[in-house]
Amino acid sequence: MTDTSWVEGAEAGPYGLAHLPYGVFSTAKDPAPRIGVRIGDQILDLRALATGTFFLPWIRPAFHEHDLGGFMAMGPPAWRLVRHQLTELLGDARHRDQSATLLTPVAKARMHLPFQVADYVDFYASEDHATNLGRLFRPDAEPLLPNWKHLPVGYHGRAGTVVPSGTPITRPSGQRKTKDGPLEFGPSARLDIEAEVGFVVGVGTELGTPVSPDDFAEHVFGAVLVNDWSARDIQAWEYVPLGPFLGKSFATSIGHWVTPLDALAPARTTAPVQDPEPFAYLKEAERFAYDLSISVSWNGTEVSRPPFAGMYWTPAQMLAHMTVNGASLRTGDLYASGTVSGPEADQRGSFLELTWSGRDPVSVGEGERRTFLEDGDTVVLNATAPGPNGTRIGLGEVSGTILPALA
Structure with missing residues (x-):
């Protein structure tokens, strides 16, 4: 598996392929909060990705929620599988054309509390x-x-x-x-x-x-x-x-x-x-x-x-x-x-x-x-x-x- 991403500038900063942190964002065009993963100065829209067949059927519903709660509750098998898939998607330039349209610049996103704090x-x-x-x-x-x-x-x-x-x-x-x-x-x-x-x-x-x-x-x-x-x-x-x-x-x-x-x-x-x-x-x-x-x-x-x-x-x-x-x-x-x-x-x-x-x-x-x-x-x-x-x-x-x- 590659160590570098096709997303421009991703490897020069703290949000490269080895990181891939999760957050919740919205945009002026689409104000509904949704889950994304950060790569460089871009956010990959996981709700949009989950409308297709990229994720397994039992994982997709979690990315249609408005915060990370459903995905976090799935446990380590889901966390590791999704991380592996995202690393492959963002690391293999063959996926560039199908995925680039799902990226939003961080500068154009409004960020939200990533999860509902229980205690x-x-x-x-x-x-x-x-x-x-x-x-x-x-x-x-x-x-x-x-x-x-x-x-x-x-x-x-x-x-x-x-x-x-x-x-x-x-x-x-x-x-x-x-x-x-x-x-x-x-x-x-x-x-x-x-x-x-x-x-x-x-x-x-x-x-x-x-x-x-x-x-x-x-x-x-x-x-x-x-x-x-x-x-x-x-x-x-x-x-x-x-x-x-x-x-x-x-x-x-x-x-x-x-x-x-x-x-x-x-x-x-x-x-x-x-x-x-x-x-x-x-x-x-x-x-x-x-x-x-x-x-x-x-x-x-x-x-x-x-x-x-x-x-x-x-x-x-x-x-x-x-x-x-x-x-x-x-x-x-x-x-x-x-x-x-x-x-x-x-x-x-x-x-x-x-x-x-x-x-x-x-x-x-x-x-x-x-x-x-x-x-x-x-x-x-x-x-x-x-x-x-x-x-x-x-x-x-x-x-x-x-x-x-x-x-």
């Missing part, structure tokens, strides 16, 4: 991030709480406020403590980001059925970049004793494109050694992480490059812990890694860490310095990963611009 869980899986926050919030105590190295800490988020990249983010308001102590209500003054990687469940489970970490690829369809916007001042007042709520639930942005797990196979790398050894339900026959390099840009200036490969808890362990009590999985469940941070100062995936709680402002270009987000600021997350034969693929970017709080 949303956010973890806290980076040891560097958890250590930094422990040092900020508990300077006279051990930075990691006693449970942290025994289980992947997480919380249940709000599925209804997961939004696609490019959606403006309205500054949230809530209760907060002032520097002098009195309680007040108003717009968040410490609005932050969290650079994360999310994993999308395709195949669900019955209630009461735990999932082994070794069955990760049987349930998880793919990955997306995530920005879990955070109002740190609202969160600081509300989170004791039950954890994050309004400081997190106002918006979570994800990329337009879901990268299939098979496209990330060349990015698999050995995960960090865990000490102490985890309980049996968290042990993996093959313990692996993904070597993703994330870029965080603030008003056009890159301010951080968090490395995902160093996460203490792996995506497979997060899935196992999320279900060990018998909680069921549903198609469209999204779970995110929590903030990705590395050991170096320029690898911190939140502005709380990057500015050390506002003590150390960062430059965002043209003499501008920031501690937390101001109205009008734009944050863009990108990520790349190793592809085959020394190439690199790129996960779909996540962007958002801050709007003023509502009156």
